[in-house]
Amino acid sequence: MVPMCDVTLQYQELKAEIDAAMQSVAAAGNYILGPQVKALEAELAAMCETPHAVGVASGTDALHLVLRAAGIGPGDEVVTTAFTFVATTEAIGMVGATPVFADIDPRTFNIDPAAIEAAITPRTKAIIPVHLFGQPCDMDRIMAIAKRHGLLVVEDCCQALGATWKGRPVGSIGDAGCFSFFPSKNLGGFGDGGLVTTNSKELFTSVEMLRRHGGRVKYHHEVLGLNSRLDELQAAILRIKLTRLNDWNEARRRHAATYNRMLANSPNIQRPVELTESGKHCWMGLAISGGSPLMESVYGQYTILVDNRDAVCNELSKAKIGHAVYYPVPLHLQEVHQNLGMKTGSLPHTEAAATRCLSLPMFPQLEVSQQRESVEALQRACEQSRVRAA
Structure with a gap:
């Protein structure tokens, strides 16, 4: 049996440190917005190379609070991708704005900048590019579009901490x-949690105030905010894990490179963007001459495209190989967004990916033997489904 993900391995690896950190918080008695949260905010601001970071209760709240802080509201439109988790559009809906979906680049699964430009109207106020599966979007083109149209850009990095675009x-x-x-x-913590990073003092001040009931001073409330404070215990746990994050992300990149090699002779399986010999990314599998790669993924997931996906998944389940489908029904075809009037065929690349995408086991402690077992089962499953379809 190969699990899709085993989060208990991280706890086993760091048990003594995590237990001590939790006991320290319990003994201190400062459970809300205490020193652990402040320290984690400073450490992640430094890692992300931004002057400001605000810990909040979830990634969904992070998106919601940024949009609120920026004044996005009823009548406004926000361009984003339909090939992502619903939290992205939940945040848009929470402020009363309307999501406008742009199609993806079929090679990367990320939002296509050309489709963003085509989706902009006079009501557009923001773009939310999602760095899906840990792979950065083409931020140069997205930022250029935003600058031309005077739009806010909110990066949905919920799957991509540690990833880089042009360094x-x-x-x-x-x-x-x-x-x-x-x-x-x-x-990952031991529950929900989230964070906002920003270079803007104004956005930072507003998000920080909104997360604690809309006030800067206790019992003095300037706006209607909400209770969205990152938990002190979670912050203590995350600070321990943060010291290992770079190593864990490198392990994910090694696992992705191993999968790429193992699947090199499987022409009917579309792999993610490949790696160079140095272990770094190159854009669309092409070497970058005379400079650094354009982007570096952190492989939150290792996602491929296969034919006859449901049949392949059934065979993988029989072989006890963990796998997942992100996302089987794109957001523009979900019941919650029926009011937008989008039908099948509206976003052809998104819809094609949704019917063929399949994620293989991916976590830092994954062993090569487990990858080999997964790939062999996948190849058998693909062949069996092909024969049956014929």
């Missing part, structure tokens, strides 16, 4: 970055 950390390129500490993320 710059995600979350530092747009007006704000939003992160999630859901347990299965690259930096």
